[in-house]
Structure formats: C-alpha cells, structure tokens
Amino acid sequence: MHFAMPPRKTSHPPPYAARNQSSLPIPPALKNLFRGGKLRTLALGILGFLTLVWLLRGSGGRDTGVNIPQIPIGSGPPVVIVTTLDPKADATWAGKIKKNREDYAKKHGYLTFFPPNDQYPIGSSPKTWSKVPAVRHAMTLYPGSTFFWYLDSAALIMNPSIDLQSHILKASRLEEIMITNEPVVPPDSVIKTFGNLKGDRIDFVVTQDKEGLVPTSMIIRNGEWAKYFLDAWFDPIYRSYNFQKAESHALEHIVQWHGTMLAKLALVPQNLLNSYATGPANPKFGKYKEGDLVANFPSCARDKADCANEHQAFFDILERKDE
Amino acid sequence: MSRSPSPRPGGWSSPGLNTPYDSGGRSSPFANGSSNNVTWASAQARSANVKGYTAFTPRNQGFFGKHFRRLSTSLPFSYGDKEKLGRGRGYQGNSRIMQMLNRIGWNLWRLRKPLGTILAILLVYILFYVTPLHRMYRRSSWFGGGSKFVVILAANQGGGVMEWKGPREWAIERDSVKNKKKYTQKWGYDLEIVDMSTKKRYAHEWRESWEKVDTIRNAMRKYPRAEWFWWLDTNTFIMEPTYSLQNHIFKQLKDITYRDINVYNPLNISHPLTDEYLDPETRSPIGDGKVDSINMIVPQDCGGFNLGSFLVRRSVWTDRLFDIWWDPVGYEQKHMEWEHKEQDALEYMYKNQPWIRPHVAFIHQRKINAFPPGACGEKGNDPHIHYHENERDFLVNMAGCEWGRDCWGEMYKYRQLSNRLNRNPWEKVKDWISDSVKARRDAKKKKEEEQKKTN
Numbered sequence: 001m002h003f004a005m006p007p008r009k010t011s012h013p014p015p016y017a018a019r020n021q022s023s024l025p026i027p028p029a030l031k032n033l034f035r036g037g038k039l040r041t042l043a044l045g046i047l048g049f050l051t052l053v054w055l056l057r058g059s060g061g062r063d064t065g066v067n068i069p070q071i072p073i074g075s076g077p078p079v080v081i082v083t084t085l086d087p088k089a090d091a092t093w094a095g096k097i098k099k100n101r102e103d104y105a106k107k108h109g110y111l112t113f114f115p116p117n118d119q120y121p122i123g124s125s126p127k128t129w130s131k132v133p134a135v136r137h138a139m140t141l142y143p144g145s146t147f148f149w150y151l152d153s154a155a156l157i158m159n160p161s162i163d164l165q166s167h168i169l170k171a172s173r174l175e176e177i178m179i180t181n182e183p184v185v186p187p188d189s190v191i192k193t194f195g196n197l198k199g200d201r202i203d204f205v206v207t208q209d210k211e212g213l214v215p216t217s218m219i220i221r222n223g224e225w226a227k228y229f230l231d232a233w234f235d236p237i238y239r240s241y242n243f244q245k246a247e248s249h250a251l252e253h254i255v256q257w258h259g260t261m262l263a264k265l266a267l268v269p270q271n272l273l274n275s276y277a278t279g280p281a282n283p284k285f286g287k288y289k290e291g292d293l294v295a296n297f298p299s300c301a302r303d304k305a306d307c308a309n310e311h312q313a314f315f316d317i318l319e320r321k322d323e
Numbered sequence: 324m325s326r327s328p329s330p331r332p333g334g335w336s337s338p339g340l341n342t343p344y345d346s347g348g349r350s351s352p353f354a355n356g357s358s359n360n361v362t363w364a365s366a367q368a369r370s371a372n373v374k375g376y377t378a379f380t381p382r383n384q385g386f387f388g389k390h391f392r393r394l395s396t397s398l399p400f401s402y403g404d405k406e407k408l409g410r411g412r413g414y415q416g417n418s419r420i421m422q423m424l425n426r427i428g429w430n431l432w433r434l435r436k437p438l439g440t441i442l443a444i445l446l447v448y449i450l451f452y453v454t455p456l457h458r459m460y461r462r463s464s465w466f467g468g469g470s471k472f473v474v475i476l477a478a479n480q481g482g483g484v485m486e487w488k489g490p491r492e493w494a495i496e497r498d499s500v501k502n503k504k505k506y507t508q509k510w511g512y513d514l515e516i517v518d519m520s521t522k523k524r525y526a527h528e529w530r531e532s533w534e535k536v537d538t539i540r541n542a543m544r545k546y547p548r549a550e551w552f553w554w555l556d557t558n559t560f561i562m563e564p565t566y567s568l569q570n571h572i573f574k575q576l577k578d579i580t581y582r583d584i585n586v587y588n589p590l591n592i593s594h595p596l597t598d599e600y601l602d603p604e605t606r607s608p609i610g611d612g613k614v615d616s617i618n619m620i621v622p623q624d625c626g627g628f629n630l631g632s633f634l635v636r637r638s639v640w641t642d643r644l645f646d647i648w649w650d651p652v653g654y655e656q657k658h659m660e661w662e663h664k665e666q667d668a669l670e671y672m673y674k675n676q677p678w679i680r681p682h683v684a685f686i687h688q689r690k691i692n693a694f695p696p697g698a699c700g701e702k703g704n705d706p707h708i709h710y711h712e713n714e715r716d717f718l719v720n721m722a723g724c725e726w727g728r729d730c731w732g733e734m735y736k737y738r739q740l741s742n743r744l745n746r747n748p749w750e751k752v753k754d755w756i757s758d759s760v761k762a763r764r765d766a767k768k769k770k771e772e773e774q775k776k777t778n
Binding site: 034055065066069081120121133134137139140143152212225227228231232234236237240241242247253254258259260261 | 325465598599600602604605607609610611612613616640642643646647650651652653656657671672675676677678679686775
C-alpha cells in the first residue's frame, strides 16, 4: 500500500519518555561509572566486596567458649517430680511414697527424683529448706526436661489419671486458671498477683492456702529464671533470718519485693495442685475432694512420725483403685 | 595590581620599544615617542583614573608584565597546549628562579589529576573533622556505634540534706562533668548526669544512697537503644579522651577481662563453686566462656570489687540483678556492716548466689579505674592498681579522697597532667620554647645568686 504523500507528522509530539525503563532508579552519574570497561567493573566489584566485609566485620568471629554440653530444654521428658525424703524416716512408708510418684510418672512418661533432705549445704536452717537446692539439683541432672514439680513427702498423688500438662501447664489452660489481682499474702497484702500475664511466660506455678503461699507443691520451669529464683531464694540471708515458717515466708518475702519474680508467678486454685486433706486449706477451694490430683497433709510434715498413720487410709483408697 | 596610568613624570613609555621579550603582543595603539605632549591616550588614561578603572592595560610593565606570558603558559590556568609551551621553553630565561618556577608549574600541570584527587580527599577529610559529621559517624549504630554506650556520672554525691558543698566541691564537680561531657561528645556517647544527693525517697525506710541501681535503671529506660552503661563516680577523671570505649574495652573484651576470680582475689572468694546440685555452667570457673554472656564488668581494687567505675549491659540478667540487689531483709541485717552499700551487697551476692557468677567478668583495674597514690597504698607503685603516666592509663579514680586527702588538689593535678599528655604537636613546640627560655632564665638567676654568695 502506498500513499502519494508521507503521512503528516503529528502536531502533538509525545512527551519525553524516561530513558531507562528499568525499575531501579540509578542516577546517570552512577550509570556512567558502571559503563566502563572490564577493569572498572572489576575494581567496583572489589570495592563493593570490601565495603561488605567492612560492614559485616562486627558480626564475624564467633567464639566458642568452653565446652559445656548443651542440652536444649524440652528435649527430655516433659516433667520431673522431685520429692525430698528424710533418710531417717520409716523405710516402708518412704517406699510407698516413692511408688506413689513412680506409678504416676510411668503413666505419663515423667521422671522422678528423690534426694535425701540432708545432702545439701543447709547448715543449721530447717530441713524444709532442702527443697530449693533439690529442685536445682534435678535441673542439673535432667537439663532436657521442661517442668519440675516439687511435691512434699507429706502429700500423695490421689488421681494418677490427671496429666499435669493438660491439667495445668498448657499456656491456654494456665491463662484460664491463674488467679490474678489476688493479695500474695492472704487477707490484705498490698502486693497482688499480676494480671495479663501470658501462659507461656509463666515460670512458676504455686498455690495459696489459708495463710499464704505454700511451696509444698509447686511447678518451676527450667531455665535461667529458675536459677535466679532458686539461688536468690536460697540466699543465706533468708535462711538465717528466722522467718517463722522458714522457706515459705522467705518465698512470700522475695515474691512481694521483687517484680521480676512476681511477673513469672501464676497462682492457681489450691485444689488443682495442692488440696489439703488436713490443715488450714484455702476457704474457697482448698479442701481435698474425691478426684483431686493431690492430697496433702501439711500438719504431719511438722511432726513426721504421724505421716505414715495419716497416709494409711489414703494408701488404702489408692490400692483399691488399682485393683 | 594597581597600575598608575602614568608611571613616570616623563609621560608614557612605549611598551613596544623597551620590552624586547614581548614577542607576540599587539602593537600599542598609543605608541608615540614624544613625552610631554598631551596625547589622546594620556587624556584617556587620566579620565580612566577619575573613573576608577583603566580602559586599557598597558602591558609589560615591571617584572610581572614582562614575564606574565611565560609564567602563564606554564601555569595550570592557561589552556596552553604543548606547542606553545615548547616555545616558552625555547626561550632562555633570564633567571634561574624563573626556570625553576616554570618547571614546577609544568610538573604541577602534568600531575593535575592525581594532585586534584589528593586535594579533594584532603578537603573531604578536613571537612569531616571540622563539621559535626564525624560525630554523627561515630554515634551512628552502623559505623561508630557510639549510641550503644551511655556514661552515667554521679554528681552531688553525699550532698543534699547531709552536708553543704563548698567552692572546692563545686569546682571538683564542674571539672569532672566537663571532662565527661567532652569525652562523650567526642565519641558520640550519651552522658547522663545524676543527682545523688541523699534524700528520703521511700516513705517507709531510709534507704541511704542506695540509688545506684535505680539510677542505672532509669538511664536504661531513658536510652532504650543503648546497650552498655558505664557508671562513674564524681571523683574520676578521664585521662585519655582519645581512647574510645569500643577500642579500649569492647573489641578486646575477651583478652582484658577475666571471669575466674582466682586471677586476682583480694576477698579470697572460693571459686569455682563445687556444690553438686549446681549445673555445669555455674560450676565452671569462667561460665560458658563466651564474650556474649558477660553482662557486667567490674574492676577489683586491693579491697575487693570497686563500683566507682563499672559497666553493665542491658539484659534480662541485669534486670534480675538490679531487682534483687536491694532487699529489705538484707538491708535490715547488714546495713551496719555493709559500709560500702551496693558494693558490699554485690560482693555478698557474688559469694552466695551462684546464678550471678557466670555473667560477671572482672577487668584489670588500670583499664578503667586506676588509683592515685594514697588509695590502696601510700606510695602508689602497685602495678595492678596505681596510675602510670608512661603507660597512659585511661581513667583515674580518686577513690576515698574525701577521707583525709585533697580531692581538689588531686583533680587539678590530674587534669593538668592529662592536658599535658594530650597536647598537639604545635602546643608541644610552644611549650618547648617557653620551657627552654624559662630554664635558661632560671640558670642565669642561679648563677647570679651564686656569684652574690661568693662575693
């Protein structure tokens, strides 16, 4: 096809188009730099590399430190049950207590640890202090486990079918059951448990009876916080202070005075972890009922000869269940 | 160059006639031989004088006029090509200086590119240090990293309700603050000056000057991006402001600190812990041995820990330490015994709470906390403790100078010494001249006195 005349040029010239259509806006001066020969690109490449090295210089050079075996928390059995036993106590009773824990642990894949209560450097302080280094000791022995449940020798596990994790320790469950804004020392302590704590940030689960916090049944999560908490609690300054109730008053003290401890504490209803068969139970939900996880006899712990007798009826119930 | 339009009373010279070297100049339009006539040119020149500028420039007058062409051909501002230069060279200069200048000029022109680059670099370098640019560079977290450090300076220690400060105390404080301000500004750190006067801060107790902890915590809140906090007492003086914390301490942290207290153990703390119930890291003499796990750096003097100058890092561990440091039960039982308050409490905790040990590193005292003579020994010759001028120690802490020593005197002495040690070369030359003059004068005086005596 042809025309006699070439087509007229349009009288509306297109606006100047951008020279480069690349998405990266490189200034022309820089582009000229790149346009040179091979040597120039090489030099630029080296310069760029050196800049990169210089920028990353700080992050390089890992030091390995000393060789301490690192076992990640969570790689072992989830829960370790710790009970300190008096080596002078009646052997058959001690055996029964051990069996009580071992049966429960076997059922859920947990571990048990029964250190004698005189093997730790407590000095002249009451023997009940031994629970603190005992938990630390268990953490040393089973560094892969996540939770350490200290259960006093005066307490019995009455409902072995309850799994500790779904019963208490799961983050969502913990958030559900923890008691917030509750005076740490009953009736009217100024310091109250924190609200809006996240379940997975809780490192310490404990209960409260009528008189205050009771460390006879408590769960501590393994980790750096646990070391801090246990070591601070075990400080000789508290052991020598003659707190009326030894370590439980020391616990109440440190928890009330130190925010980094209270922020990790979850107070749960007493019957979930530490129901009292005898003694000053929490008036709301402290008394032992059929089906509770634990039955505790705090009074027998003080004059230990009685424990075997008081436990007898409950051992019978457990045996009947097994059959 | 001001040129008189009429250089001689005799009138105008003819440039074309008396300048044999002017080869290429245009012929003068007003070259007339007669000297006394008022010519058109001289009239114009005079009127130009009235106007303030000359309408034309008589060429080739005097030295510059005569040589300008040849100079200019060899100078960079002439766009002369090589041919012209060749011609310029062909002439035999009438002086050797000219030849030399010529050669220098030519060489400069030939080397204009590298020289220009060097000059540009020099200019950039000077501009970098003259403007606040270098401070921004040192402060930025990408390059210098200065914003990661905060210096906390305790001011007004023991002041407030307990005692009034005299002019000397004010002078000490002013010097100390000025010293740290200069230092932090130089390296792009933050400086937090805190008032440590004794106050009744808590309604239920008298917590005498245990505020170190609260103060550092406040600073941590105030500078949320900073990582390391350096606590300094009032009676300290940074002797070497040219040392940055990064170069002096943190780049070689592993080499200049020791985790195992047995290296220097004035308190005889048994270390490492051996209790079986503790985990291997806590029982290890040096924690996990990694630099990353150091959260606190403390110097030790002859009597144990010294918190006159120490460093803490923002970390969860530090939060816990600061939380447990002050405890009412400890305070109640020990506050009479713990004369040095936080310092004693920290020593106590280090001994009795195993979780602390793996994260504390000790630093050789003279690195951040050298003592003057009088503290820890009268002579001041302990190589681990006392300040050494020749080794240019970083900081002097006039610890305990308020107990029977002269704080102001010491502060003054060390300030002068620091200034003298850090003179720039020009100041050194000046001082050398004045010193030698003084020495000569003194010698003279002595001689005269001796003569007088002999007479």
